[in-house]
Amino acid sequence: MSQQQPDNSTVACEDPLAKHRTPKGFSDQVAFRLTRLLRFFADSFFAQRYGHRAVVLETVAGVPGMVGGMIRHMRSLRRLEDDREWIHTLLAEADNERMHLMTFVKIAQPNWFERMIILLAQGIFFTAFFLLYVISGRTAHRLVGYFEEEAVYSYTQYLAEIDNGKLENVPAPQIAIDYWKLPADARLREVVIAVRADEAEHRDVNHGFADSFDRPEEVRQ
Ligand SMILES: [Fe+2]
Ligand SMILES: [Fe+2]
Secondary structure (H helix, E strand, O other), X not given: OOOOOOOOOEEOOOOHHXXXXXXXXXXXXXXXXXXXXXXXXXXXXXXXXHHHHHHHHHHHHHXXXXXXXXXHHHHHHHHOOOOOOHHHHHHHHHHHHHHHHHHHOOOXXXXXXXXXXXXXXXXXXXXXXXXXXXXXXXXXXXXXXXXXXXXXXXXXXXHHHHHOOOOOOOEOOHHHHHHHOOOOOOEHHHHHHHHHHHHHHHXXXXXXXXXXXXXXXXOOO
């Protein structure tokens, strides 16, 4: 296994699930600080209610891939240029996040207040992320990279609560068994591990997309 890291600013941790990219420059700082701020609000609001947290935040997580994919699709049509695999990758990410939502909504039902937050969050976040992507695709992908770092961390906490018995390790929903091809007797613990692996992949892909903006031959802004 290679010890080489793609970038010196990526802190190499023993656990690949705990990877963190140190912010470098203004765009990274904006993305990182915004992520920390939103994390603070999420922690304050949801506390230890991990199932509810997953449902509400997955409704947000499904937005960036669709917005980024849509913008890059339109750009490809206008410029008559291929977008290599970016569009497909981003739309696949959006669909993967939607499957996380379809899974967790079988485990925790949002209350009426959370449903209101979901509506409000989609309106605000869709618009804000769209504008951010148009202004700076690099910052938009960096922001998603940091969101995904937080998602990995949150699902690790969720897993710990299952392992220490504070949360019941209920049977996995059928939709999750089918989607991740889990054993028929899979439990919530296996679902959380599968979801967390997806988030780690989104993290690496989005940090990688953000990095590629620094290599203009690879991406057209
Ligand atoms: Fe997710
Ligand atoms: Fe994700």
